[in-house]
Amino acid sequence: MxxxxxxxxxxxxxxxxxxxxxxxxxxxxxxxxxxxxxxxxxxxxxxxxxxxxxxxxxxxxxxxxxxxxxxxxxxxxxxxxxxxxxxxxxxxxxxxxxxxxxxxxxxxxxxxxxxxxxxxxxxxxxxxxxxxxxxxxxxxxxxxxxxxxxxxxxxxxxxxxxxxxxxxxxxxxxAQQLPPEPAEPKHAFPQKFLLTALDQSTDDSGWAHLATFGNYLTKLQPDFDPRLFGYKKLSELVKAKTDLFVTEERESPGSGQKVLYLRAK
The missing domain is CATH 3.40.50.1010 (5'-nuclease)
Structure with missing residues (x-):
């Protein structure tokens, strides 16, 4: 681990x-x-x-x-x-x-x-x-x-x-002689896996910092990559899946930067 x-x-x-x-x-x-x-x-x-x-x-x-x-x-x-x-x-x-x-x-x-x-x-x-x-x-x-x-x-x-x-x-x-390669099969979206990982990543209030969530995903499944499902970043994935996640941007104390939190819907 x-x-x-x-x-x-x-x-x-x-x-x-x-x-x-x-x-x-x-x-x-x-x-x-x-x-x-x-x-x-x-x-x-x-x-x-x-x-x-x-x-x-x-x-x-x-x-x-x-x-x-x-x-x-x-x-x-x-x-x-x-x-x-x-x-x-x-x-x-x-x-x-x-x-x-x-x-x-x-x-x-x-x-x-x-x-x-x-x-x-x-x-x-x-x-x-x-x-x-x-x-x-x-x-x-x-x-x-x-x-x-x-x-x-x-x-x-x-x-x-x-x-x-x-x-x-x-x-x-x-190049002209080769038949076109078949399209890559789409990966089934791992809804259950993501929700289980989120449950393990949340604090007492039920919210999880995006980085904490991402770290836990990597620990459980080293080959998890949002790009396999059409999203460049994990933040884009969780924001797009409004049926699964509620997201909230909060200001990081002392830095003035926004950080993303999420919880299960």
């Missing part, structure tokens, strides 16, 4: 974490790297950026185009034998080396591979924040091992996925 200090850092408006960003080239897409790094910047500074894979393989061609532009250090790893993933081992060894330098507040693991579940848990045991980024195919085990997990699909503007994938992975000459 994440500490309140860690969750506060994650949701803070002022990015404060020193982060090591480690990318599994075999299980991540280069098409969203710009949006991915922008998302990481919300949480802190990417002090180290490394990507692991066999960059002599054709499947890594899309990554080779963006590494220099975004100052990501490639770590070349040849496949020693068929069926064995040497890339995973190299990434994990590097992560442990970086962990023991004590220079970082957290790690960003960019992968959809459940093999990194143990690594995420080990980093958490050291009291550091673990941010996971991966596709919707990412197994629950890895997603729940992170303090916060973000689906890379929400980082790409709607309708851009098939277009970007055609250009970056297959080249412009193949």
């Amino acid at each position: 994440a500490s309140s200090r860690q969750i506060s850092k994650i949701d803070s408006e002022e990015p404060s974490l020193r982060l090591a960003v480690l990318i599994d080239a075999d299980n991540a897409q280069a098409a969203v790297i710009e949006e991915l790094l922008a998302e990481i910047a919300r949480f802190g500074e990417a002090t180290v950026k490394r990507i692991y894979g066999d960059f002599t393989a054709p499947t890594s061609s899309s990554w080779k185009k963006v590494l220099q532009r975004y100052a990501i250090k490639p770590v070349q790893q040849f496949a020693y034998s068929t069926g064995k993933n040497a890339t995973d081992s190299t990434l994990i060894i590097d992560a442990m080396d970086l962990l023991y330098t004590r220079k970082f507040d957290g790690f960003c693991l960019i992968t959809s591979d459940s093999d990194f579940t143990g690594l995420a848990m080990r980093i958490r045991e050291e009291g550091l924040t673990v941010l996971g980024f991966g596709g919707k195919k990412t197994p629950d085990a890895f997603r729940n091992a992170c303090h916060k997990f973000i689906f890379t699909e929400v980082l790409r503007p709607s309708g851009e996925q098939s277009k970007t994938k055609s250009k970056t992975e297959n080249g412009p000459s193949h």
Whole structure:
């Protein structure tokens, strides 16, 4: 379970974490790297950026185009034998080396591979924040091992996925030959989950501070993201769901700023 200090850092408006960003080239897409790094910047500074894979393989061609532009250090790893993933081992060894330098507040693991579940848990045991980024195919085990997990699909503007994938992975000459990808299925709105979390977040008067509510959502479900349901921010979601929530803006003592409170309707 994440500490309140860690969750506060994650949701803070002022990015404060020193982060090591480690990318599994075999299980991540280069098409969203710009949006991915922008998302990481919300949480802190990417002090180290490394990507692991066999960059002599054709499947890594899309990554080779963006590494220099975004100052990501490639770590070349040849496949020693068929069926064995040497890339995973190299990434994990590097992560442990970086962990023991004590220079970082957290790690960003960019992968959809459940093999990194143990690594995420080990980093958490050291009291550091673990941010996971991966596709919707990412197994629950890895997603729940992170303090916060973000689906890379929400980082790409709607309708851009098939277009970007055609250009970056297959080249412009193949873009016209690929059939359009089916639209992403809409997520069922988790009404019961939200109301349960709100009940646990309220004070004696029945009201909850938005940040407290958001922290509790992340603790219960690390991959919860309002963008999955069409809202950029949690505040937009609770304001829009007038059938579930009553919201109220209050002035924060000493700052003069407005803060949002909510309660169940």
